[in-house]
Amino acid sequence: MSGTVLKLCRPSKCIFNCTIIRSLSDSKNYTPPPPEHPVKRTLRILGNDVKTSLGFKKETPLFPHHCDVVIIGGGVIGSSIAYWLKQRTRDGLEVVVVERDPSYAQASTVLSCGGLCQQFTVPENVQMSLYGAEFLRNIKTHLSVPNHEAPDVRFTPCGYMFLASESSAEHLQEAYKLQKQLGVKTELLSPQQLKERCPWMNVDDVALASHGLENEGWIDPWSLLGAFKRKARSLGTTYVKAEAVAFEFRNMQDALVEGMPTGSYESLDRLLVKTDEGDIQPIKFGIAIIAAGASSGSVARLARIGTGRGALSVPLPVVLKKRYVYCFHCPEGPGLRAPCLMDSSGIYLRREGLAGNYIAGISPLPEEEPSVDNLEVDYSFFDNTVWPLLCHRVSQFEHLMVKSAWAGYCDFNEFDENAIIGPHPAYHNLYLATGFGGHSVQQSAAAGRAIMEMIIDGGFQTIDLTRFGFERLIKQEPLLEKNII
The missing domain is CATH 3.50.50.60 (FAD/NAD(P)-binding domain)
Structure with a gap:
């Protein structure tokens, strides 16, 4: 040829x-190394063991x-x-x-909230997240290693709930139809049904809600x-x-x-x-x-x-973006059955543990993007932006107390x-x-x-x-x- x-x-x-x-x-610059003889390999390993027992440093693995x-x-x-x-x-x-x-x-992985949700509007996102849930259900089969404990990612089942205003209700209905076609278990709730389900929630400006019934919640991303x-x-x-x-x-x-x-x-x-x-x-x-x-x-x-x-x-x-996650305590807040709330204002909210603790956050506006030079947290962003939106949706949060916070990076596709x-x-x-x-x-x-x-x-x-x-x-x-x- x-x-x-x-x-x-x-x-x-x-x-x-x-x-x-x-x-x-076929590279002119590369000559494959000859395979190591089994006897030589055994002697090398035994030699390393002897050196280790005598206090010598173990041989550094080849790069x-x-x-x-x-x-x-x-x-x-x-x-x-x-x-x-x-x-x-x-x-x-x-x-x-x-x-x-x-x-x-x-790393973005370990500083994330570890959320699992299938309520997307792009079919591929729905399919990938559906498979993610299936993979995690069978994680012990996939990722178990002999002589180690079976992996446990500490899945907490708690469906996501998306709130829509009058202007976005139609989009939520279209997304619901797509998700149902792809096998996502969700339900649509009217403001009246939502109030019955979540009496702690202000629904005055909510036209429609979508609630996930299965395979949604959060895990420990580090695990x-x-x-x-x-x-x-x-x-x-x-x-x-x-x-x-x-x-x-x-x-x-x-x-x-x-x-x-x-x-x-x-x-x-x-x-x-x-x-x-x-x-x-x-x-x-x-x-x-x-x-x-x-x-x-x-x-x-x-x-x-x-x-x-x-x-x-x-x-x-793909660029670096910094996001804040705020942890706060409110004994009068929503109970254990509260969903992971995705508010029409852009804030997210979910409980953290079982003792009246919650986490929340929101993506800042373009002109509010924080510096990515460090992972310091701006608590004034919570006071001025996040807290007022939380109080509007859940009046009990007027008496919350911020306990801690962290910042994490994400790989943001600007396109x-x-x-x-x-x-x-x-x-x-x-x-x-x-x-x-x-x-x-x-x-x-x-x-x-x-x-x-x-x-x-x-x-x-x-x-x-x-x-x-x-x-x-x-x-x-x-x-x-x-x-x-």
Whole structure:
């Protein structure tokens, strides 16, 4: 053959295979290391054990300079992808996850509220969240690891309740019809029915309410992340504590790419990462996946996304946003049967525990966006914005007492506030899974499975997430979700 034709769209299974062969076997700069002899390996392990017993430091594991798939970001999305790839292929793929902060002190996952809800207006969001609930029901089957306790994400069942004003009631009815068609168990309540159900609520400006009856509530996001990560590692995933600082490219002289001059196509070849010691280490890969949460936009720029030509001229519009969560106490507040309230004003409210404690918050207006330089909490935002709205809906909250608060980051997609999932059209070996906003926890299982299907099967097999691809950014076709949580 005089050349290889690469069609830069949804990759097929054969493209996946070619990627691995080219990157790991045919590269002029790479010589596979000889396999370690079993006897030598046994002696090395015994030697380490002896050194440890004598007080010597254990041998440092070899840095993974080569892999089939490198995932940038070890949060709940990246760890879910690693799990799905390894549970499908086992030893057939070498998967490396690069995470700069394994403590996850400022990670979006662990600082979220861990909500589970299916009441969306975009079908794919409904389907992903429905699968998320199914996955969590069977989490012990999926993520249990021998010699460890079965995972427990502490699911608290408590349906979400969306309130609509006169102007948005029709939209709520349309969303209800879609959700019912997709299997979501919800009910519509009139103001009178709502008052009977929730006598503590002011319904004067409520025209309609939608209430989830099943599979909604919240979980402990830290437990879910830990379960995904532990299972992925047990299946052979390697986690590396380092920061992605650059990509290296490889010119593919024999590639014939539609719309590009012969010999001008470059693929991603190696990821350079910076370790705690300040060393720059290369990782040669077949496929790279950007799942770096709120840092995904900056990682994408390392791959020339947003600074190149053609499809590379469109940036990845995922940025860092800071959100406050306020915890307060009110003994006279709504009881244990109170739903997770999504008010027409934009505030959310749910109980926290069983002793009259609650959490609440609201997304600020664009002109009120807080600085992302730190995770400090602005308590005046609660006094001036959140509290008045809470008191309007629940009069008992006039006597609440704020006990604590925290701030968390989210990976905010400025284009349409929906996730970006799938291959990048300019590269045959780069995938994206980012921009989930506040939905990463509940959509992590479905998103990880979707990326696995794209890589292994060459296309979506369960939920068709084509509309969530990067192409919508190029075509300027936003996918708008009305029930943003």
